[in-house]
Amino acid sequence: MDLITTAAARARGIDKDELTRLVDTGEIHRLALGAYYAGDHPHALAVRAQIIAAVSGPTAIICRRTAAWLWGLDVLPPGKTSHDWPVELLVAAGERTRPRRPGCRGHEAEITSADITLLGGVAITTQERTALDCARFLPRLEAVAALDQFLRRRVEIESLQTRALALAGRRNAKRLREVLQLGDAGAQAPSESWTRVLIVDAGLPRPETQIHVILPSGAEVFVDMGYPNQLVGVEYDGEKYHSSAEDLAHDAWRRAQLRECGWELVIVRKSDVLGRPADYLEDLTGKLLSRGWRPSTEQMTFVLTRLRMLRNREARFRLYAA
Known part of the structure; x- marks a missing residue:
């Protein structure tokens, strides 16, 4: 990953003015506060996710639509491209304030270590947890479409239904149960x-x-x-x-x-x-x-x-x- 932080640049003798010049000439790209990128395709969602996760610290986990994208599934809203979509980060409830970086959207929720894995060196919600979050929080049509794609990936509906029962009384719990009833791995798109x-x-x-x-x-x-x-x-x-x-x-x-x-x-x-x-x-x-x-x-x-x-x-x- 071609990540350059302000601190790393300073250690190499590159001051703020030089960083600004490099950005202006297109030699590097500023993707977040204190974070620059020197590789190709700087606006790709996967690149931005890696950069923002790296500078946000170990407690920030890629989640929801962004996580689905990194898992290889397109659950972005109609008309949106991966270049348009913000990086979504999940922060454990009570852990710290939500990230407030440009191009970043923070969500606070309870999460266990079993729901977190590494993908390409980035902390991300597992496929099962990503499916659960998408089914719970996306608009109804998009939620079912996302769920169908995860079911085709062999995420087990029975496990999701068990977890949904444990969320009874929580936000969007009823919506989640309805979406899970509608899921069908036979949908091809x-x-x-x-x-x-x-x-x-x-x-x-x-x-x-x-x-x-x-x-x-x-x-x-x-x-x-x-x-x-x-x-x-x-x-x-x-x-x-x-x-x-x-x-x-x-x-x-x-x-x-x-x-x-x-x-x-x-x-x-x-x-x-x-x-x-x-x-x-x-x-x-x-x-x-x-x-x-x-x-x-x-x-x-x-x-x-x-x-x-x-x-x-x-x-x-x-x-x-x-």
Whole structure:
């Protein structure tokens, strides 16, 4: 790590004016009070995390979204990049005041040594503790998406549920239990997690994930999520894998084959999830009803009420942004 502290620079005969000149010429980068970096990619979150953790002392532990990023998972909010995101540090309750460095966000919480490990020489919350914190403190849709990614990493849901019970009465304990109930390791991307949570929250049956189907051609495919008994599937089309002419042609062939097998499909895109979820949820509701789903009057009233609420941008924000 190419870390240069003010004290280390002074020991080498480099005074404050020379440090300022080196920063102005781009030879080094000032990342925090008293901390400079002489390597490549100074604004990368992993670099900033190492630097800030080093100058914040041994009691500061990388946590939450920053920890997830260092573990190789992207749980940053939509529209945010790793260059934009502050380094999040967890400080044991009562240990010291929260860090107040530029580009740093401090959180005070109880933590045991079993929840701390070293990754690249940096103290960081374990994958299990990071999953627990993300599920507990992130907004609902993002929390489930983060949890799904950790479950795919084989973090055990049973262990998280046991820990959640011990947090009864604490801040966000109820939210944590709800998020853990929604977790599903079958989600292949955060967008699929969001799509699934919106379905469940609308009062529709919880879909299965990664449904194995053998096409008439003999090819084996997996429907993102859906209902095998009703042969109704929901697929999320992300820009990365569903934009080129080749991708679109393959999607058309694959979905024609699925329809030959009797499947009805609801195709969801980013604009649907973020801006118009009621549209795809209404489409899904109609397809499920036409294929034999028989909700009670109370269930159907809830679905219709939720769809109406989701068409209101402010109501949607109140439900999912906090």
